[in-house]
Amino acid sequence: xxxxxxxxxxxxxxxxxxxxxxxxxxxxxxxxxxxxxxxxxxxxxxxxxxxxxxxxxxxxxxxxxxxxxxxxxxxxxxxxxxxxxxxxxxxxxxxxxxxxxxxxxxxxxxxxxxxxxxxxxxxxxxxxxxxxxxxxxxxxxxxxxxxxxxxxxxxxxxxxxxxxxxxxxxxxxxxxxxxxxxxxxxxxxxxxxxxxxxxxxxxxxxxxxxxxxxxxxxxxxxxxxxxxxxxxxxxxxxxxxxxxxxxxxxxxxxxxxxxxxxxxxxxxxxxxxxxxxxxxxxxxxxxxxxxxxxxxxxxxxxxxxxxxxxxxxxxxxxxxxxxxxxxxxxxxx
Amino acid sequence: xxxxxxxxxxxxxxxxxxxxxxxxxxxxxxxxxxxxxxxxxxxxxxxxxxxxxxxxxxxxxxxxxxxxxxxxxxxxxxxxxxxxxxxxxxxxxxxxxxxxxxxxxxxxxxxxxxxxxxxxxxxxxxxxxxxxxxxxxxxxxxxxxxxxxxxxxxxxxxxxxxxxxxxxxxxxxxxxxxxxxxxxxxxxxxxxxxxxxxxxxxxxxxxxxxxxxxxxxxxxxxxxxxxxxxxxxxxxxxxxxxxxxxxxxxxxxxxxxxxxxxxxxxxxxxxxxxxxxxxxxxxxxxxxxxxxxxxxxxxxxxxxxxxxxxxxxxxxxxxxxxxxxxxxxxxxx
Numbered sequence: 001x002x003x004x005x006x007x008x009x010x011x012x013x014x015x016x017x018x019x020x021x022x023x024x025x026x027x028x029x030x031x032x033x034x035x036x037x038x039x040x041x042x043x044x045x046x047x048x049x050x051x052x053x054x055x056x057x058x059x060x061x062x063x064x065x066x067x068x069x070x071x072x073x074x075x076x077x078x079x080x081x082x083x084x085x086x087x088x089x090x091x092x093x094x095x096x097x098x099x100x101x102x103x104x105x106x107x108x109x110x111x112x113x114x115x116x117x118x119x120x121x122x123x124x125x126x127x128x129x130x131x132x133x134x135x136x137x138x139x140x141x142x143x144x145x146x147x148x149x150x151x152x153x154x155x156x157x158x159x160x161x162x163x164x165x166x167x168x169x170x171x172x173x174x175x176x177x178x179x180x181x182x183x184x185x186x187x188x189x190x191x192x193x194x195x196x197x198x199x200x201x202x203x204x205x206x207x208x209x210x211x212x213x214x215x216x217x218x219x220x221x222x223x224x225x226x227x228x229x230x231x232x233x234x235x236x237x238x239x240x241x242x243x244x245x246x247x248x249x250x251x252x253x254x255x256x257x258x259x260x261x262x263x264x265x266x267x268x269x270x271x272x273x274x275x276x277x278x279x280x281x282x283x284x285x286x287x288x289x290x291x292x293x294x295x296x297x298x299x300x301x302x303x304x305x306x307x308x309x310x311x312x313x314x315x316x317x318x319x320x321x322x323x324x325x326x327x328x329x330x331x332x333x
Numbered sequence: 334x335x336x337x338x339x340x341x342x343x344x345x346x347x348x349x350x351x352x353x354x355x356x357x358x359x360x361x362x363x364x365x366x367x368x369x370x371x372x373x374x375x376x377x378x379x380x381x382x383x384x385x386x387x388x389x390x391x392x393x394x395x396x397x398x399x400x401x402x403x404x405x406x407x408x409x410x411x412x413x414x415x416x417x418x419x420x421x422x423x424x425x426x427x428x429x430x431x432x433x434x435x436x437x438x439x440x441x442x443x444x445x446x447x448x449x450x451x452x453x454x455x456x457x458x459x460x461x462x463x464x465x466x467x468x469x470x471x472x473x474x475x476x477x478x479x480x481x482x483x484x485x486x487x488x489x490x491x492x493x494x495x496x497x498x499x500x501x502x503x504x505x506x507x508x509x510x511x512x513x514x515x516x517x518x519x520x521x522x523x524x525x526x527x528x529x530x531x532x533x534x535x536x537x538x539x540x541x542x543x544x545x546x547x548x549x550x551x552x553x554x555x556x557x558x559x560x561x562x563x564x565x566x567x568x569x570x571x572x573x574x575x576x577x578x579x580x581x582x583x584x585x586x587x588x589x590x591x592x593x594x595x596x597x598x599x600x601x602x603x604x605x606x607x608x609x610x611x612x613x614x615x616x617x618x619x620x621x622x623x624x625x626x627x628x629x630x631x632x633x634x635x636x637x638x639x640x641x642x643x644x645x646x647x648x649x650x651x652x653x654x655x656x657x658x659x660x661x662x663x664x665x666x
Contacts, residue, residue: 073438105409149624150626230492292484
């Protein structure tokens with residue numbers, strides 16, 4: 001079904017207010033959930049909203065705890081998220097990184113003690129819309145094996161790189177697992193195999209069948225040992241720069257709370273990049289899209305369809321599964 | 334065969350002096366080639382030295398052209414490599430990023446118009462040995478397809494992330510292709526299939542057989558569409574921040590010259606990270622290495638064996654293929 005954007009926002013706001021959010025915070029938080037669905041990432045938008053409310057009810061996410069500054073070193077700041085709502089903390093820290101980059105050319109914020117930021121790409125779009133190159137990443141609970149390992153030790157640690165461009169920002173939003181558990185579960189429900197190797201069976205063989213991958217939490221790191229290494233290093237960077245929890249510590253609590261995140265901005269104008277960046281980016285995009293392809297495939301750049309999807313959903317209403325929307329409406333009663 | 338470290342250094346120095354290098358530059362360049370082999374990465378050390386000399390003879394690499402500063406914005410600087418030797422330019426720019434980070438906490442150098450830096454990991458070790466978190470990446474000529482594409486459009490754009498640690502630095506050094514062309518050629522020579530999917534055949538199917546992958550330059554990006562996206566974004570970042578060539582422009586010249594690179598340092602001491610970083614990193618490493626494994630596999634962290642290999646090669650001499658060493662000795666006559 002499709003629900004009008006303003007109706008989605010109003011409904012989420014009302015629920016958040018009932019759950020202890022102040023007005024401003026309810027409004028921004030509703031926007032961030034709605035934006036994910038608006039941009040076609042409902043897995044980390046409306047679909048996730050009931051889980052988010054559950055985390056609030058368990059007191060793992062504290063609605064009105066704001067992030068506060070711990071240490072300031074010019075371009076680099078360390079913040080404490082105080083276990084507040086992940087989307088609000090992330091939005092605040094990317095905003096702070098943007099401000100720092102407008103002042104110094106570069107801004108880096110390391111955030112400890114925060115919660116799941118939901119759709120990672122939101123914060124990349126936020127940076128790009130402010131004219132900044134934005135890079136951010138988060139750790140997660142352990143949900144992938146190390147290379148050779150038979151138990152989850154690494155997080156899938158999503159990474160975002162966003163580059164502003166007049167004809168459409170380029171925004172890469174990728175977790176370190178080949179497929180998300182959400183995608184694996186969808187294929188399982190539909191009784192299908194994954195289109196590519198997706199994880200390991202109980203003997204360490206690469207498999208496409210979602211069931212045992214989900215049961216054993218042995219999702220495949222992208223590029224096998226390479227994505228496993230990259231995931232580890234992102235966790236280490238987020239942990240030591242923020243002074244917060246590592247993936248293994250998040251795992252010990254058995255709840256995905258108390259995460260560590262990094263937000264990096266480079267202001268294109270301040271660093272003298274504006275003079276040539278649009279032209280260079282357009283050339284790269286043109287060359288890429290002119291690629292010969294197999295069959296009738298089309299080559300796309302990351303984020304290419306985002307605005308098309310957003311505009312369609314603004315015009316026609318946000319696409320949401322009926323049972324999810326019914327569940328959300330129940331929370332508003 | 335094995336050749337003593339000092340003999341390798343002396344031989345390379347002598348050849349570089351004969352090829353127009355000044356004394357200081359010959360000495361550092363010899364060290365950087367030797368270090369790659371010393372650390373077990375001979376594919377980008379001694380094995381590559383004859384190709385490097387060929388690039389000098391073609392006047393694509395200009396021995397005594399030094400990098401010079403183009404723009405300075407506090408923590409961020411833009412440099413021109415003036416088509417000098419890639420290893421010397423990269424070493425100089427990582428050194429400059431280290432200096433900036435010692436002053437500001439963070440230092441970023443974008444380098445245009447440089448050449449192949451040979452072993453990427455060298456510059457990660459350089460940063461870590463200076464007490465800095467070091468991140469660097471380079472673009473390359475096109476050597477991988479875009480997702481869906483049937484011709485090389487993306488570079489394999491190596492990425493390095495290095496984290497200093499008292500008990501052993503953690504250094505990730507990975508290209509965006511699942512296997513290097515060097516590795517593919519080794520398997521081809523030995524008449525073997527790759528152990529995992531390594532690229533595409535002429536119909537876009539994933540294959541393990543190296544021959545047609547090499548012929549068509551269709552090496553597999555790590556994580557399929559994900560590594561393709563990451564490679565693209567690294568090229569865009571290196572290009573627009575440095576103001577230099579993009580991968581497609583490097584490809585137009587049909588020689589791998591005039592590359593764009595980024596060097597990022599965060600000084601651990603300056604950012605207040607020293608207080609906890611060793612303890613946190615040791616805990617993460619311990620947890621990782623305690624992983625249950627399939628069979629008798631051992632889980633390792635990136636860079637774990639580097640110092641062991643280095644020390645063995647210092648003691649016993651650097652391992653080098655006889656024909657390569659003979660070729661190098663001929664250049665010294």
